Amino acid sequence: MKFGIIVFPGSNCDHDCYHAAKHVFGQDAEYIWHKETSVKGFDCIILPGGFSYGDYLRTGAIARFSPVMNEVIKFASRGGLVLGICNGFQILTEAGLLPGVLMRNKGLRFICQSVYIRVENNQTIFTKAYQKGQILHIPIAHADGNYFADKDAIKRLEDNNQIIFRYSTKDGQITDDANPNGSLNNIAGVVNENGNVFGTMPHPERVCESLLGGDDGRGVFEGILSIVS
């Protein structure tokens, strides 16, 4: 399977994604510079974390207009798998590939810590390797992860089971205390209606090896890889 990892000016988790795909899972992986105008030959596109364009104006707002994004949008509309992590999630919402917006954290701080999230829906490609209700311990590192969407959009997400991850306590309770950034309904990750575009604020690529502190993120890659096996 061939992963393409988009590199925007200011991306800084591109190497982590590359390492996970290439070295941990032994797959083909290539960086794609944001000025490229083709994503031909790739099976899964990853928009990595970072601070594309210095977060100027709004997170992801300028990256969304990078030339490669037209191709990513076409790729997604053909059913191609797109995974946006952290800044990548922010870019996907700005591009309209996912609903909602990631706003400044409620406490105004940049938060860098491992949090617990609950798998809400394991009927997607990205989460099929997990159990429904499974608790994952995965790091977050963001200042703008406060998920917001209007009431109707939230209702649609809830009704369609598009909410994939929610911030929870260690034993899976969805509480305000377990919500690090003020996200509505503790939302940490959502998928589009077709189930092929996934955005997550927690970083699965950072926890794919127990040597690096955990392997709860492996399931996301295992799910993606299952489409070729």
Add this chain to the structure above:
Amino acid sequence: MKAKVYVTFKKGVLDPQGKAVGAALESMGYHEVKSLRIGKFIEIDLNGLSKTEAEERLKEMCKKLLANTVVEDYKVEIE
């Protein structure tokens, strides 16, 4: 031609930054501050457009890039 664009959070959207700054003013003794919200002010110099054309184009710029209409409103003024 000069244009001024104001981008502000929609009513009901939480503005933690504005809240923090409002609370700071309050703690400095400005008890008259009832609420405070922070937005963006953008100045744009434009070339070769009539005022009506400029209005159209600026609205487009706001919708496409300058504001995220999920959570923000915009207002355009042309001088």
